Amino acid sequence: MGSAIQTSLVLALFTAMAIRPPRxxxxSPFNLQFAFGYLINEQPFLGGLWLATGTWDLLTAAPSGLLWWLVAALTTADAAALAWLAVRTRSxxxxxxxxxxxxxxEPGRPRATRPVWWRVLLVPFISWRPDVRRVRNRRYGPARRGNRLDVYLSRRRRPSSAPVLVYIHGGGFRIGNKMIGARPLIYRLAARGWVxxxxxxxLIGVDYADQLGDTRAALAWIRAHIGAYGGDPNAIVLAGGSSGAHLASTAALSGEEVLGVIGIYGYYGGVGGAGTGPASPHEAITPDAPPFLIIHGTLDTLVLREDARAFAQRLRAVSRRPVxxxxxxxxxxSFDLFHSLRFTAVSDAIVRFLELTLATDTTLARTHHRSRPGTSGGPAAVGATVRAHDRRPR
Structure with missing residues (x-):
């Protein structure tokens, strides 16, 4: 009886924090609103499983007293709240x-894919799939652990001049790992022919300037070596979550040539230890910025939506490219850490953004070539670029 009451009460707290957390x-890097509400908000089905296993024995027995009815009422309320959270993800x-x-x-309308329900319900934290190979721990700098990257490739398709997605993890600039963040998206794209x-x-004992330097060093390594894995060094899209979105955005806006940037629940404010370089993406905004896709949650309690919205508005006012x-x-x-209904929709939108960004880049390349009739390579070279970039995820 006691464990059933405890389960229903704890879930009531978690669902309340998920439905409407105090703003x-x-x-900030951390708060209790996030700790209590995050997992249930993004994975209400796991909450339902927890609720069922914690109250099943009691509720399937014959009603016996006030406590039984109390648990039954709390369980009903919890189940209704979890159902509401599941429905809300569809928005x-x-x-x-x-x-x-x-x-x-109208060309921006993304194609809707069906959630992989067995992953969402049974193994949401596992993104591995047999048709994708991970090449581990390629070293791009002198740091023993901090300067490593993984490359994801299709086992069924041999990439050739394939577009490249580079993901930078979050963690408040102090924690995190290349195995955390956007795994469903990375495996989905790799399976479809991306690199x-x-x-x-x-992370430890360094400042922001060092971390931005690591980002630049990784991009330099990728440009020099990604061809060996079938990637196109001239077709790189940067993506990141939270502090990773900060690094991706700042790098792209301050000199790194990439086709586009994807910021997922990103922090875009100032940081300490920036040295002589930019301390935030705000300081590096330029009319020549690449296309941006910025995705943020309305109930994000770590990075307020107003902060992300302000960056998007300022970037849109200056940039000549789509924002x-x-x-x-x-x-x-952190809604990208596992398979969910919400992140399935996010992945579909990202795929459409990537398709449009690659198509736009190909069109610009063709226009640039035609405006310079003496350019070496000829129409065949442009056609090869179009075909290479047309390996788009479906």
């Missing part, structure tokens, strides 16, 4: 679609 006054797709349509018009890279950077900003109703921080 902090400013962005991500309309929000993402609206954001892409506002930027690109994907997830990198570590130094898409989408707020996901009810989403918390």
């Amino acid at each position: 902090p006054r400013h962005s 991500a797709r309309p929000a993402l679609t609206a954001a892409l349509l506002a930027t690109y018009g 994907c890279v997830s990198l570590d950077h130094r 898409t900003y989408a707020e996901l109703p009810g989403a918390q921080h």
Whole structure:
């Protein structure tokens, strides 16, 4: 009886924090609202499993007293709240679609894919799939652990001049790992012929300038070596979550040539220890910025949506390239860590953004060539570029 009451009460607290967490006054690396509400918010099905296993024995017995009815009432309320959280995740797709349509018009509409239900319900934290090979721990700098990256490749397709997605993990610039963040997206793209890279950077005993330097060093290694894995060094898209979005955005805005940037629940504010370089993406905004896709949750308690929205608005006011900003109703921080209904919709939107970005880059390359009739390579070279970049994920 006691364990059933405890289960129902704890879940009531967690679901309350998930449905409407108290909003902090400013962005921060950690708070209790996130700790209590995050997992249930993003994985209400796991909450339902926990609730069922914790109360099943009591509730399947004959009613016996006030405590039984109390547990029954709490369990019913918890189940209803979890169902509401599951339904709320469906609001991500309309929000993402609206954001892409506002930027690109009807071509921006993403194709909806079905969630892999057995992963969502049974093994949401496992993204491994047999048709993707991970080449581990390629060293791109002198640091023993902090300067390593993994390359993800399709086992069924041999990439050739394939576009490259580079992902930088989050963790408040102090924790994190290249094995954490956007795994479902990375495996999905790699299985479809992309070359994907997830990198570590130094965390302890370094400042932001060092971490930005690690990002640049990793990109230099990728440009020099990714061809050996079938990737196109001239077709790189940077992505990152939280502090990784900060590093990706700052690197792209301050000189690194990439086709696009994807910021997922990103922090874009100032940091200490920036040295002589930019301390935030805000300081590096330029009209020549690449296309951006910025995705943020309305209930993010670690990085407030107002901060992400302000960066998107400022970037959009200056950049000559598309800037898409989408707020996901009810989403918390770190919603890309596992398979879920919400991240399936996010992945579909990212895939469409990548398709449009590659198509735009190919069009610009063709236009640039035609404007310079003396350029070496001729139409065949441009056609090869189009074919190489047309290996798009479906």
